[in-house]
Amino acid sequence: MAGRNSAHGLLVTSPDEDFADNLPGRHRTAKAWQIVLQASTVIGIVVLMALLLNIMDGAFGYAAVQNKVAPETLAVDGIALEDLPKEQLIEILQANVSAGLFRRFESEKPLAERSREEVYDLVVERVVEPEVVGTWPLFELLLHRADVLAEAAEAFPGAEVRFTSWINPQFAVSPQSANPEQAGVRTAILGSLWTIAITIGFAFPLGVGAAIYLEEYATDNRLNRIIQTNINNLAGVPSIIYGMLGLAVFVRLLGSLTSGQVFGLVDPTTANGRTILSAGLTLGLLILPLLIINAQEAIKAVPGSLRQASFGLGATRWQTIWHHVLPNAMPGILTGTILAMSRAIGETAPLVVVGASTFITVDPSGPFSKFTTLPIQIYQWTARPQDEFRNIAAAAILVLLALLLTLNATAVLLRNRYSRRRYS
Amino acid sequence: MTHSANPLSSNGKYAIEARDLSVYYSDFRAVKGVNLQIERQKISAIIGPSGCGKSTMLRAFNRMNELVPTAWAEGEVLFHGHNVYDPEVDPVQVRRLIGMVFQKPNPFPKSIYENVAWGARINGYKGSMDELVERSLRQAALWEEVKDKLDQSGYSLSGGQQQRLCIARTIAVRPEIILMDEPASALDPIATLKIEDLMRQLAEDYTIIVVTHNMQQAARVSDYTAFFNMDEDRAGYLVEHGPTNELFTKPKDPRTEDYITGRFG
Numbered sequence: 001m002a003g004r005n006s007a008h009g010l011l012v013t014s015p016d017e018d019f020a021d022n023l024p025g026r027h028r029t030a031k032a033w034q035i036v037l038q039a040s041t042v043i044g045i046v047v048l049m050a051l052l053l054n055i056m057d058g059a060f061g062y063a064a065v066q067n068k069v070a071p072e073t074l075a076v077d078g079i080a081l082e083d084l085p086k087e088q089l090i091e092i093l094q095a096n097v098s099a100g101l102f103r104r105f106e107s108e109k110p111l112a113e114r115s116r117e118e119v120y121d122l123v124v125e126r127v128v129e130p131e132v133v134g135t136w137p138l139f140e141l142l143l144h145r146a147d148v149l150a151e152a153a154e155a156f157p158g159a160e161v162r163f164t165s166w167i168n169p170q171f172a173v174s175p176q177s178a179n180p181e182q183a184g185v186r187t188a189i190l191g192s193l194w195t196i197a198i199t200i201g202f203a204f205p206l207g208v209g210a211a212i213y214l215e216e217y218a219t220d221n222r223l224n225r226i227i228q229t230n231i232n233n234l235a236g237v238p239s240i241i242y243g244m245l246g247l248a249v250f251v252r253l254l255g256s257l258t259s260g261q262v263f264g265l266v267d268p269t270t271a272n273g274r275t276i277l278s279a280g281l282t283l284g285l286l287i288l289p290l291l292i293i294n295a296q297e298a299i300k301a302v303p304g305s306l307r308q309a310s311f312g313l314g315a316t317r318w319q320t321i322w323h324h325v326l327p328n329a330m331p332g333i334l335t336g337t338i339l340a341m342s343r344a345i346g347e348t349a350p351l352v353v354v355g356a357s358t359f360i361t362v363d364p365s366g367p368f369s370k371f372t373t374l375p376i377q378i379y380q381w382t383a384r385p386q387d388e389f390r391n392i393a394a395a396a397i398l399v400l401l402a403l404l405l406t407l408n409a410t411a412v413l414l415r416n417r418y419s420r421r422r423y424s
Numbered sequence: 425m426t427h428s429a430n431p432l433s434s435n436g437k438y439a440i441e442a443r444d445l446s447v448y449y450s451d452f453r454a455v456k457g458v459n460l461q462i463e464r465q466k467i468s469a470i471i472g473p474s475g476c477g478k479s480t481m482l483r484a485f486n487r488m489n490e491l492v493p494t495a496w497a498e499g500e501v502l503f504h505g506h507n508v509y510d511p512e513v514d515p516v517q518v519r520r521l522i523g524m525v526f527q528k529p530n531p532f533p534k535s536i537y538e539n540v541a542w543g544a545r546i547n548g549y550k551g552s553m554d555e556l557v558e559r560s561l562r563q564a565a566l567w568e569e570v571k572d573k574l575d576q577s578g579y580s581l582s583g584g585q586q587q588r589l590c591i592a593r594t595i596a597v598r599p600e601i602i603l604m605d606e607p608a609s610a611l612d613p614i615a616t617l618k619i620e621d622l623m624r625q626l627a628e629d630y631t632i633i634v635v636t637h638n639m640q641q642a643a644r645v646s647d648y649t650a651f652f653n654m655d656e657d658r659a660g661y662l663v664e665h666g667p668t669n670e671l672f673t674k675p676k677d678p679r680t681e682d683y684i685t686g687r688f689g
Binding site: 219220303305306307308309310311312313314315316319323324328 | 533
């Protein structure tokens, strides 16, 4: 290996005094830099893996579950609770909950009309009342399984200790709840989707439009240079500032608009413009500079020869933009949009300022609903004192990552379809 | 084709004519005081040393210079008796009637068919598009090579074929004049000869103005030649203009003689 391609290797040349004999040194430098670059990549990956493992550690593990009423005692004629028909389950429910509560269930939806599964869930929730009394994270479990089991048996003699995945289908479709076992991220997922839809719907056309203007129409004058500089600087403004802007403009100033009063909607639960619309518009403002800058770069990358060819055939400026510049810039614009969307979906601080609700159990029904989003939900759960909330916070983080991956994958597919349709 | 109300339609003696034309980039004068008459349905070549403003001069004919934000022109370019720089003249219309072929082949990232059809379509062509595409490709001597793969990308063609595709695309919008900016300089010698043959054929229907730094090419292909040079402040100016064989055999100006005999440039 040593001296490959060098005067020290196979090629023996007559010495030339004007050139230093530095080839081994140059190869050493190259090798050293390669190691540095590899090391930075490895460090980055290790840190990301550690983060992911930390989340997994919380999202899976053992839970000691103690039932208020043992399910065995509810068995009728030797038939276990989970095998009982609906009618007997209703009887058990009636016998074990207060009459007032039973009436409330009836008025929400007559029990006779509910499916057996719904009634069974109600019995488990209200009669058996399983409660998580202790949790152990995944790695403690993997490393010291026997210790954990012994500790659990000692501390919670009556409890059933079992492996629990805090992230499960139930978690994804249940609404928020004060009880960590029943709490889910349904409202938060819907809130995030609504918010991001408004964000993109607001920021994408505006950002692309501004980028087209700045690249294709704006002349190089003082005013336009100031605008450009400001856009570049706005991309670096801390997101909490955008939250305050959103609070001042969308919540306070345009409150009647963002709460839907202007459209004749008076929803008493909507607190003064703290709606999905306000949140979406605030995040839209936040990602607007990113979108503009990315779209500008994509438009700049369209070769000038294409524009010239188009103009040379007697095309107007708009025909040139619409038929050549935009289709060729679109993959780049969509890449920028993916990045901006990822940023928006993970934003927490501006939404706290705008006034995200931390505890709502009803699904958002439209742009004028109160809202919560996944990051808000996670933030709020991690602040709770009970251990179980930290477990479901970890689970919610996994849901957020999955949502992010899904949205990004969709955008990437869209972009690839765009690239394939072109001939290049 | 009578457009009597059209400012571009009345006829003059020449296809196009520059009168005391100067072109500037900001305050730099790239071309100064050019008077040049272009004969109808002939090939006129513009030759000269690098940086003498040949391409700038060419682009001044159809206002393509205006795509450079700092460019502006002084003087007149008469086309059908009207100055194309007249504020009432629409540059979009000028560029359809005075088409352009560029140095580097620049087909659109679309199918071969679309490359030819697009310009006609956006200009509101109402006839049969298939016929127009075939006729244009035949005129550009490309039809036989691409007739079975019209839906393939324009980029799938070789460099010479791409350049002929660009010519087909230009003639599909029925220009009167075709400007060619060193159309063969990015091509190999065989592709270059094909382009030159094609230019001779096209000259039966169109007026062609070609910029070239290749004197042999100018001598082979053109009917008229204009020799440009530049002065000390790098502004290009017209030295001599005349029938190609006269300019190359009996140049009137000693600077032309120096250039064509290879003493500078």
